[in-house]
Amino acid sequence: MIKISIPDEELELNKMTKKNSEMLYFQVVERIREWIMKGYLKEGDILPSERELAQMLNVSRMPVSQALKILEFLGAIQYVRGKGVIVKKIDINYLLSNIGFLLFDPENSLHDLFEARDAIEIKAVQLAVQNRTKKDMDIMEDAIMEMERNIIMKKDVGNASIRFHSAIIAASGNDIIIKINEILMEPLKYSRKLSLKEILQQNTALSYHKELFQAIKEQDVEKATLAMHEHLCDLHNAIKE
Incomplete structure (x- = not known):
């Protein structure tokens, strides 16, 4: 060497x-x-x-x-x-x-991060509707159940949220989207610490996750697209407030 x-x-x-x-x-x-x-x-x-x-x-x-x-x-x-x-x-x-x-500057780049997520994750959920497998759905459902348990037990819900969104991205089958998600993992963890601090926001995010899960399961691309966009906008607004 x-x-x-x-x-x-x-x-x-x-x-x-x-x-x-x-x-x-x-x-x-x-x-x-x-x-x-x-x-x-x-x-x-x-x-x-x-x-x-x-x-x-x-x-x-x-x-x-x-x-x-x-x-x-x-x-x-x-x-x-x-x-x-x-x-x-x-x-x-x-x-x-x-x-x-x-590279991510946490003080100045949260707005840019959510704009990027809106573009990347909406396309990911549209592809997931078409390409999801039973294994993908099982991982999403398990992440939802983990998030639900952690809310009840007043534990951190960030990792469960990341698991859910990453499962959607994996279900898209698009290697570039998957790679970008891996690279952005640290900024995504940081943004969740801010957006999911309050119990009300945690329950709202959980509701969106359940709605997304059902839309993907039913292969309803319009419903999945709208739910993802509204979910990300809600998280973004929570941080701004």
């Missing part, structure tokens, strides 16, 4: 600010991008493992894993079986111009 040498001052992340505490993966992507631009990482170099990168940056593996998914999507790195994660030959101008699409 080619060892990379990164100066200590290039490793520290700003983990203490309120703005970035939820979004460390944002900083990890930026830091690796800077390493590439400054020549610390070159084409053909093999990155340290997720565990080693996490230790180097003094973070958990989760933000490192998310950052690597984004960089792979951008074409900056590539997983090679038997070798690891390799830095690819990339057009730096392309990387600089497109990286902003995948």
Whole structure:
């Protein structure tokens, strides 16, 4: 393995600010991008493992894993079986111009996130109506039941909500939509923390989930489309208020 040498001052992340505490993966992507631009990482170099990168940056593996998914999507790195994660030959101008699409500033980008969700998830639910399988429906139903239990027990409902929406996206059968959902997972988790804080909003979201489930089950594309749009608008309004 080619060892990379990164100066200590290039490793520290700003983990203490309120703005970035939820979004460390944002900083990890930026830091690796800077390493590439400054020549610390070159084409053909093999990155340290997720565990080693996490230790180097003094973070958990989760933000490192998310950052690597984004960089792979951008074409900056590539997983090679038997070798690891390799830095690819990339057009730096392309990387600089497109990286902003995948980085999320929680203070300024929630509106953009919901606009993107409206476009992506409405198309996903339309495809899910056509392509859903029994397994897809079982996962959606299980997520609804989990959300219902958690509301009653006053537990967090965010993960159940993510499971439900991800099941719809998986049922779409569209690999690009599925990949985009994976890349946006951290911003989606953050937005749910804000939109599903109140018990009233949790019950409203649960009602929409049940309506979406029934529309997909009945293969009613118009009903599913309208329910998804209204659901996302309701969540967006909850955050704005």
